[in-house]
Amino acid sequence: MGRTVSLTIDDRTVTATAGERLLWVALDNGIYIPHLCAIKEADPAASCRLCFVEVEGCPRPVTACTEPVRDGMVVRTRSPQIDRLVATGFELLMSVHRLDCAHCPKNRRCELQKIAARRKLKLRPGRLAVIDRNLPVDESHPLYNYDPNKCVLCGRCVWVCRQLARAGVLGFAWRGFERRVTTFEGRPLGEWDCSACGLCVEACPVGALALKEAAR
Numbered sequence: 001m002g003r004t005v006s007l008t009i010d011d012r013t014v015t016a017t018a019g020e021r022l023l024w025v026a027l028d029n030g031i032y033i034p035h036l037c038a039i040k041e042a043d044p045a046a047s048c049r050l051c052f053v054e055v056e057g058c059p060r061p062v063t064a065c066t067e068p069v070r071d072g073m074v075v076r077t078r079s080p081q082i083d084r085l086v087a088t089g090f091e092l093l094m095s096v097h098r099l100d101c102a103h104c105p106k107n108r109r110c111e112l113q114k115i116a117a118r119r120k121l122k123l124r125p126g127r128l129a130v131i132d133r134n135l136p137v138d139e140s141h142p143l144y145n146y147d148p149n150k151c152v153l154c155g156r157c158v159w160v161c162r163q164l165a166r167a168g169v170l171g172f173a174w175r176g177f178e179r180r181v182t183t184f185e186g187r188p189l190g191e192w193d194c195s196a197c198g199l200c201v202e203a204c205p206v207g208a209l210a211l212k213e214a215a216r
Protein backbone atom coordinates (compact mmCIF):
# COMPACT_ATOMS: atom_id res chain seq x y z
CA MET A 1 0.00 0.00 0.00
CA GLY A 2 1.46 3.37 -1.04
CA ARG A 3 1.75 6.55 0.99
CA THR A 4 -1.38 8.63 1.44
CA VAL A 5 -1.16 12.15 0.02
CA SER A 6 -3.42 15.14 0.30
CA LEU A 7 -4.12 17.47 -2.62
CA THR A 8 -6.56 20.18 -3.62
CA ILE A 9 -8.76 19.94 -6.70
CA ASP A 10 -10.96 22.96 -7.41
CA ASP A 11 -10.59 24.10 -3.79
CA ARG A 12 -11.58 20.70 -2.42
CA THR A 13 -9.07 18.78 -0.34
CA VAL A 14 -8.97 15.09 -1.22
CA THR A 15 -6.70 12.23 -0.24
CA ALA A 16 -5.26 9.58 -2.51
CA THR A 17 -2.40 7.12 -2.77
CA ALA A 18 0.84 8.70 -4.00
CA GLY A 19 1.32 8.00 -7.69
CA GLU A 20 -2.35 7.42 -8.50
CA ARG A 21 -3.40 9.20 -11.69
CA LEU A 22 -5.09 12.51 -11.13
CA LEU A 23 -8.02 11.73 -13.47
CA TRP A 24 -9.17 8.76 -11.39
CA VAL A 25 -8.67 10.57 -8.09
CA ALA A 26 -10.84 13.43 -9.33
CA LEU A 27 -13.56 11.15 -10.72
CA ASP A 28 -13.58 8.99 -7.58
CA ASN A 29 -14.21 12.16 -5.61
CA GLY A 30 -17.07 13.28 -7.84
CA ILE A 31 -15.04 15.93 -9.68
CA TYR A 32 -15.69 15.70 -13.40
CA ILE A 33 -12.90 15.93 -15.95
CA PRO A 34 -13.77 15.12 -19.60
CA HIS A 35 -12.09 11.93 -20.81
CA LEU A 36 -12.49 9.37 -23.56
CA CYS A 37 -9.35 7.32 -23.98
CA ALA A 38 -8.39 6.54 -20.38
CA ILE A 39 -8.79 3.06 -18.89
CA LYS A 40 -8.08 2.75 -15.18
CA GLU A 41 -6.18 -0.53 -15.44
CA ALA A 42 -4.13 0.44 -18.52
CA ASP A 43 -1.12 2.67 -19.11
CA PRO A 44 -2.53 5.98 -20.36
CA ALA A 45 -2.50 6.50 -24.10
CA ALA A 46 -3.39 10.19 -23.67
CA SER A 47 -4.72 10.36 -27.20
CA CYS A 48 -8.06 12.15 -26.86
CA ARG A 49 -6.52 15.29 -25.30
CA LEU A 50 -9.69 16.17 -23.41
CA CYS A 51 -8.57 15.78 -19.81
CA PHE A 52 -6.40 18.89 -19.53
CA VAL A 53 -6.09 20.53 -16.10
CA GLU A 54 -3.84 23.16 -14.56
CA VAL A 55 -1.45 22.18 -11.80
CA GLU A 56 0.09 24.95 -9.72
CA GLY A 57 3.80 25.21 -10.55
CA CYS A 58 3.48 23.55 -13.98
CA PRO A 59 4.13 25.98 -16.83
CA ARG A 60 1.59 24.33 -19.14
CA PRO A 61 -1.68 22.42 -18.74
CA VAL A 62 -1.20 18.70 -18.19
CA THR A 63 -3.36 15.69 -19.03
CA ALA A 64 -4.99 14.39 -15.86
CA CYS A 65 -4.89 10.79 -17.09
CA THR A 66 -1.07 10.82 -17.14
CA GLU A 67 -0.39 13.01 -14.12
CA PRO A 68 0.49 11.22 -10.87
CA VAL A 69 -0.82 12.86 -7.70
CA ARG A 70 1.60 14.34 -5.19
CA ASP A 71 1.27 15.67 -1.67
CA GLY A 72 0.31 19.34 -1.62
CA MET A 73 -0.65 19.44 -5.31
CA VAL A 74 -3.09 22.20 -6.27
CA VAL A 75 -5.24 21.44 -9.32
CA ARG A 76 -7.78 23.44 -11.31
CA THR A 77 -10.05 21.62 -13.72
CA ARG A 78 -11.50 24.83 -15.19
CA SER A 79 -9.92 28.07 -16.41
CA PRO A 80 -10.25 30.06 -19.65
CA GLN A 81 -7.17 28.28 -21.05
CA ILE A 82 -8.37 24.79 -20.05
CA ASP A 83 -11.86 25.43 -21.37
CA ARG A 84 -10.41 26.57 -24.69
CA LEU A 85 -8.20 23.49 -25.01
CA VAL A 86 -11.04 21.12 -24.20
CA ALA A 87 -13.44 22.92 -26.54
CA THR A 88 -10.94 22.74 -29.40
CA GLY A 89 -10.17 19.05 -28.81
CA PHE A 90 -13.86 18.29 -28.65
CA GLU A 91 -14.60 20.24 -31.82
CA LEU A 92 -11.90 18.35 -33.69
CA LEU A 93 -13.39 15.03 -32.60
CA MET A 94 -16.90 16.10 -33.52
CA SER A 95 -15.79 17.31 -36.95
CA VAL A 96 -15.23 13.67 -38.00
CA HIS A 97 -17.88 11.96 -35.88
CA ARG A 98 -21.07 11.00 -37.70
CA LEU A 99 -23.76 12.65 -35.63
CA ASP A 100 -26.98 10.66 -35.62
CA CYS A 101 -28.03 10.71 -31.97
CA ALA A 102 -31.71 10.01 -32.60
CA HIS A 103 -30.89 6.65 -34.19
CA CYS A 104 -27.79 5.80 -32.18
CA PRO A 105 -28.02 2.95 -29.66
CA LYS A 106 -25.81 4.95 -27.31
CA ASN A 107 -28.14 7.96 -27.25
CA ARG A 108 -28.35 9.41 -23.71
CA ARG A 109 -25.50 7.17 -22.55
CA CYS A 110 -22.89 8.61 -24.91
CA GLU A 111 -19.73 10.16 -23.50
CA LEU A 112 -19.76 12.83 -26.21
CA GLN A 113 -23.21 13.95 -25.11
CA LYS A 114 -22.01 13.95 -21.51
CA ILE A 115 -18.95 16.07 -22.28
CA ALA A 116 -21.05 18.49 -24.32
CA ALA A 117 -23.58 18.83 -21.51
CA ARG A 118 -21.00 19.18 -18.73
CA ARG A 119 -18.89 21.73 -20.60
CA LYS A 120 -21.75 23.46 -22.39
CA LEU A 121 -20.35 22.60 -25.82
CA LYS A 122 -22.23 22.06 -29.04
CA LEU A 123 -22.23 18.60 -30.59
CA ARG A 124 -22.05 20.18 -34.03
CA PRO A 125 -18.77 22.07 -34.34
CA GLY A 126 -19.27 25.73 -35.17
CA ARG A 127 -15.86 26.67 -36.48
CA LEU A 128 -14.79 23.54 -38.35
CA ALA A 129 -16.19 21.89 -41.43
CA VAL A 130 -17.80 18.52 -40.71
CA ILE A 131 -16.21 15.69 -42.65
CA ASP A 132 -18.19 12.50 -43.11
CA ARG A 133 -15.69 9.80 -43.98
CA ASN A 134 -18.47 7.64 -45.35
CA LEU A 135 -16.77 4.40 -44.38
CA PRO A 136 -18.70 1.15 -44.76
CA VAL A 137 -20.51 -0.03 -41.61
CA ASP A 138 -19.56 -3.60 -40.68
CA GLU A 139 -22.75 -5.55 -39.95
CA SER A 140 -21.21 -8.99 -40.46
CA HIS A 141 -21.06 -10.01 -36.79
CA PRO A 142 -24.14 -11.85 -35.50
CA LEU A 143 -24.39 -9.76 -32.32
CA TYR A 144 -23.00 -6.31 -32.98
CA ASN A 145 -22.26 -3.71 -35.64
CA TYR A 146 -19.20 -1.53 -36.05
CA ASP A 147 -19.62 1.94 -37.53
CA PRO A 148 -16.15 3.47 -38.06
CA ASN A 149 -17.78 6.81 -38.91
CA LYS A 150 -18.68 7.17 -35.24
CA CYS A 151 -15.37 5.91 -33.84
CA VAL A 152 -13.38 8.51 -31.86
CA LEU A 153 -10.19 6.39 -31.83
CA CYS A 154 -10.09 6.22 -28.04
CA GLY A 155 -8.67 2.69 -28.26
CA ARG A 156 -10.73 1.29 -25.39
CA CYS A 157 -12.13 -1.55 -27.53
CA VAL A 158 -8.65 -2.46 -28.75
CA TRP A 159 -7.35 -2.66 -25.19
CA VAL A 160 -10.19 -4.81 -23.81
CA CYS A 161 -10.11 -7.09 -26.86
CA ARG A 162 -6.40 -7.70 -26.33
CA GLN A 163 -5.93 -7.53 -22.59
CA LEU A 164 -9.23 -8.76 -21.15
CA ALA A 165 -10.73 -10.95 -23.87
CA ARG A 166 -7.26 -12.10 -25.03
CA ALA A 167 -8.70 -12.15 -28.55
CA GLY A 168 -6.72 -9.49 -30.39
CA VAL A 169 -9.35 -9.16 -33.08
CA LEU A 170 -9.37 -5.35 -33.03
CA GLY A 171 -6.39 -3.08 -33.65
CA PHE A 172 -5.37 0.26 -35.12
CA ALA A 173 -4.43 0.65 -38.77
CA TRP A 174 -3.05 3.53 -40.84
CA ARG A 175 -2.01 6.98 -39.69
CA GLY A 176 -3.21 10.54 -39.52
CA PHE A 177 -6.65 11.22 -40.95
CA GLU A 178 -6.84 7.64 -42.24
CA ARG A 179 -6.24 6.10 -38.82
CA ARG A 180 -8.98 3.76 -37.71
CA VAL A 181 -9.88 0.80 -35.57
CA THR A 182 -10.19 -2.29 -37.69
CA THR A 183 -9.31 -5.97 -37.90
CA PHE A 184 -6.30 -7.56 -39.56
CA GLU A 185 -6.46 -6.74 -43.28
CA GLY A 186 -9.79 -5.04 -42.62
CA ARG A 187 -11.60 -8.37 -42.77
CA PRO A 188 -15.24 -8.22 -41.56
CA LEU A 189 -15.78 -8.91 -37.86
CA GLY A 190 -18.07 -11.83 -38.68
CA GLU A 191 -15.15 -13.72 -40.22
CA TRP A 192 -13.23 -13.77 -36.96
CA ASP A 193 -13.31 -16.42 -34.30
CA CYS A 194 -14.66 -13.91 -31.80
CA SER A 195 -16.23 -15.22 -28.60
CA ALA A 196 -18.78 -12.38 -28.69
CA CYS A 197 -17.92 -11.51 -25.09
CA GLY A 198 -19.28 -8.01 -25.70
CA LEU A 199 -16.46 -6.26 -23.82
CA CYS A 200 -15.66 -4.06 -26.80
CA VAL A 201 -19.29 -2.92 -27.04
CA GLU A 202 -19.30 -2.17 -23.31
CA ALA A 203 -16.02 -0.25 -23.60
CA CYS A 204 -17.06 1.90 -26.57
CA PRO A 205 -18.03 5.31 -25.21
CA VAL A 206 -19.83 6.52 -28.32
CA GLY A 207 -21.84 3.79 -30.03
CA ALA A 208 -19.36 2.95 -32.79
CA LEU A 209 -19.50 -0.64 -31.57
CA ALA A 210 -23.09 -1.43 -30.64
CA LEU A 211 -25.31 -4.42 -30.16
CA LYS A 212 -27.67 -5.18 -33.00
CA GLU A 213 -31.27 -4.26 -32.25
CA ALA A 214 -32.29 -7.92 -31.84
CA ALA A 215 -29.52 -8.49 -29.26
CA ARG A 216 -30.37 -5.48 -27.05
Ligand code: FES
Pocket residue numbers: 034035036037038045046047048049050051063064065066
Ligand atom coordinates in the same frame (compact mmCIF):
# COMPACT_ATOMS: atom_id res chain seq x y z
S1 FES B 1 -8.36 10.83 -21.07
FE1 FES B 1 -6.50 11.92 -20.93
S2 FES B 1 -5.91 12.24 -22.98
FE2 FES B 1 -7.73 11.03 -23.13
